[in-house]
Amino acid sequence: MAAIAPAMGDQSVILPLLNGVRPYRRSHRRFGPERVLGGLTVINAALMPDGNYPAEPAADQHQRDWRIRRARIAPLHRNQDGA
Secondary structure (H helix, E strand, O other): OOOOHHHOOOOOOEOOOOOOOHHHHHHHHHHOHHHEOOOOOOOOOOOOOOOOOOOOOOHHHHHHHHHHHHHHHHHHHHHHHOO
16 A cells, blocks of 8 residues: 555546455555445356356346446546546
């Protein structure tokens, strides 16, 4: 946190690419939740006897969640285009 703090500008946001929720909590406390982007990765690790992977039942929900997150990120892209 201390290493990136000097690089944080008024429009800066953080995308922690770490395991668990602790990095998000620490980032929220240090920089504010509005400046920390969240995300998740779903890894289906099951292999069926026929060699196929089963469908992820929550995949549709994850897609909806991503569309919501992407809407939050879109203004950041517009700001970067004008920088």
